Amino acid sequence: MEMAYYFEQAGIGLSSDEMYRIFLALKQLVEAHPLQKCRFWGKILGINGNYIIAEVDFREGEEDAEELGEEEDAEGKEDDKEDFDRTEEEETEEPEDKPPESTYKPPPVIPKEENRSGTNRYTYFVCSEPAKPWVKLPPVTPAQITVARKIKKFFTGNLDAPVISYPPFPGNEMSYLRAQIARISAGSQxxxxxxxxxxxxxEEEEEGxxxxxxxxxxxxxxxxxxxxxxxxxxxxxxxxxxxxxxxxxxxxxxxxxxxx
Incomplete structure (x- = not known):
């Protein structure tokens, strides 16, 4: 509440009542996940809803364990999809005259930075209101940051909403929000x-x-x-x-x- 008082003196548009509700929501987040640090990152306004953002740091090794479970679930769904696609291909007869195959090779994809480093130094959770459940945002990729610099889009308040823009953004609003969080964190702190x-x-690091x-x-x-x-x-x-x-x-x- 002391921090909320200083925010009000600086003209930040969050009342003391809202700050207290956010404080209680952060306590729920800490109780639900093995976190070492947790802080209120900020609030981003949207057309149909807003985003309350928490910046967290997992305990050593805990985040990897959580992501491993999420990846196993995703791999199971991907295997089911491949089996379905394979069945569809077997039923489809190939045409006799095939068009020539393209020789174009896209440039290699720049890999994302690992957890606890660079733009993925911290993990971020969002919720629309303090009483609603927190949603974990995915790690940000270089391609998402590159496109986020070139487009201007209003947030809708729906994490699953598509981002219709040019150049095309590689992801939905959840990824777009994560990219803008990375840009704001790197440029404004x-x-x-x-x-x-x-x-x-x-210790003394190597040059570069x-x-x-x-x-x-x-x-x-x-x-x-x-x-x-x-x-x-x-x-x-x-x-x-x-x-x-x-x-x-x-x-x-x-x-x-x-x-x-």
Whole structure:
């Protein structure tokens, strides 16, 4: 409630009552999943409904276990679909004159970053209202971020709604929401200079590599408000910036770096 008070002083459009309901919803989320950290990321407005977003960090190894169960269910459905398609192909007779086959080969797909790294550093849950169930958003891919930069679409409030745009977006509104969350998180999170530092376990990295983990600096003494308002030199981006090379047709080792 103290945080809600400061939000109101800054003109954030969430009342103290709504903040308290969101706080209770976050407690339900923590009780339902093995989470190490959970925080209110923000609220995105839609045409027919809004999205309340929670940013979470699973306990070590717990997220992989959950995803393994989801993948097994998806593989079972895919096997059933393949059996059905195979039966359909057997019943369909091939024409005598086949058209020439295309020799076009699409560029290789850039793989998504692994969990707990880069744009998939955190996992996100959404719900339309604090009393409704939370829905886990999928990991974001470079292709989704590339197209999300080029289109402008209103959110409808329906996670399963198609995204009709040009260029075509690879996914539905759920994936589009996840891509915009990644872009906002990478471009808008700032902190006073020196408030965060790399962990003690971080060693000197090789040239071109990325250091993902940062933590609060216990020796940070604060910066005067007048100095924070006077110059932007006392503010830094403590999250990684997404490079524009995600749209290139090759597979780079990473597509994000630490921006200061």
């Amino acid at each position: 700032i902190s006073p200079l020196g408030f965060y530092q790399f962990g003690d376990e971080e 590599s990325v250091r993902d983990n940062y933590e609060e600096n216990p020796e940070f003494e604060g910066i005067a408000t007048a100095e924070l308002l006077d110059t932007m030199a006392n503010w830094v981006h403590h999250t990684q910036h997404i490079l524009p090379q995600v749209s290139l047709p090759f597979t780079p080792p990473r597509f994000s770096f630490f921006s200061s």
